[in-house]
Amino acid sequence: AQSVSQHNHHVILSEAASLELGCNYSYGGTVNLFWYVQYPGQHLQLLLKYFSGDPLVKGIKGFEAEFIKSKFSFNLRKPSVQWSDTAEYFCAPNFHSGSARQLTFGSGTQLTVLP
Amino acid sequence: GAVVSQHPSRVICKSGTSVKIECRSLDFQATTMFWYRQFPKQSLMLMATSNEGSKATYEQGVEKDKFLINHASLTLSTLTVTSAHPEDSSFYICSAGGTGNTGELFFGEGSRLTVL
Numbered sequence: 001a002q003s004v005s006q007h008n009h010h011v012i013l014s015e016a017a018s019l020e021l022g023c024n025y026s027y028g029g030t031v032n033l034f035w036y037v038q039y040p041g042q043h044l045q046l047l048l049k050y051f052s053g054d055p056l057v058k059g060i061k062g063f064e065a066e067f068i069k070s071k072f073s074f075n076l077r078k079p080s081v082q083w084s085d086t087a088e089y090f091c092a093p094n095f096h097s098g099s100a101r102q103l104t105f106g107s108g109t110q111l112t113v114l115p
Numbered sequence: 116g117a118v119v120s121q122h123p124s125r126v127i128c129k130s131g132t133s134v135k136i137e138c139r140s141l142d143f144q145a146t147t148m149f150w151y152r153q154f155p156k157q158s159l160m161l162m163a164t165s166n167e168g169s170k171a172t173y174e175q176g177v178e179k180d181k182f183l184i185n186h187a188s189l190t191l192s193t194l195t196v197t198s199a200h201p202e203d204s205s206f207y208i209c210s211a212g213g214t215g216n217t218g219e220l221f222f223g224e225g226s227r228l229t230v231l
Contacts, residue, residue, distance in 0.1 A: 034219070044159075044208070044222040090158065102149065103220060105159040 002027040002095040006106035013081050014114050021076040021109050023065075023091030032094040033074040034103065035065055039087045047089070050074065061085070083115045117143045119211050121223035128199055129231055135195045136226045138209030144189035145211035149220070150182075153206040165192040165209075199230040 007022040025031060035047040048059025055067040065076045074091060088110050092103040118141040128134050138148055146167045151159040163184050164172040171184035181203075183195040196203050206227050210220040 036222075043224040044210075046219050049219065102161065102164065104161075105151075107158045110156075 004093050004104050004106045006091050006109050008109045010110045012112045015083055016080045019078040019081045021089055023074045025072050025093045027095050034092045035076050036090045036092055037087045081113045083113050086113045117221045119221045119223040121226050125227045127229045130200055131198055133195055133197045134199055135193055136207055138192045138223050140190045140211045148192040148209055148211045150194050151208045201230045204228055204230045
C-alpha cells in the first residue's frame with residue numbers, strides 16, 4: 001500500500017540557518033509530489049510541486065525540493081530560513097492509483113524559527 | 116490562486132445536534148471536492164471525496180450516515196455532522212481541485228467544531 005513519511009516532527013532553527021525537511025514515500029507507480037505549508041491561523045497553501053522533468057523544483061519564498069526517484073524521496077530545502085517561515089509543513093504525494101487529485105498527507109513537520 | 120471558502124470557521128454545539136459546514140469555490144467550478152479531518156498536532160486525514168451530482172465516496176472507517184456530504188452545485192459542497200458527540204470535535208477542512216487531473220488543490224480555511 002502507498003504511504004508517505006515525514007521524519008522530523010518538530011524542527012527548531014535560528015534565523016539564517018539552512019533547512020532540510022525529509023519526505024519519503026512508498027509506491028511503485030507514478031507519483032506527483034507536493035509540499036504544502038500551513039502558517040499559524042491560516043489555511044494550507046501550496047509551496048511547490050513536482051510532476052515531471054527537472055527533479056529540482058523551486059517554489060515560493062525561496063523553498064526548493066529535490067525528487068530522488070531511487071530513494072523515493074522529495075526533501076524540502078531552504079538555504080536561509082526566516083522567522084516568518086515558522087509554520088507546519090506537509091509533504092503530500094498524489095498516488096495515481098487513486099483519485100486524480102487525491103492527496104495523501106504526511107504527518108507534518110512543525111518548523112519553529114527563532115529570531 | 117483560486118479561492119475556497121468554508122463557513123462557519125468555528126461552531127460550538129450541544130451533543131446530539133447536527134451541524135452543517137459549507138465549502139464554496141469562489142472563482143472556479145469544482146466537480147470534485149475533498150473533506151479532511153485534522154486532529155491536534157496530526158496530519159490531515161481524508162474523509163471523503165465529494166462529487167457534484169452524485170454520491171460521495173467515503174474513506175474506509177468513515178461513517179457515511181454520520182458525515183453526510185452533499186455536492187449540489189459546481190461551487191458548493193456541504194458536510195453535515197449528524198447527532199454530533201464530543202469525539203466528533205475536530206478541525207474539518209475542505210479542498211477543491213484546480214485545472215487538470217493532477218492540478219493543485221486549494222484549501223478552505225477550515226472549520227473548528229466543538230461538541231459539548
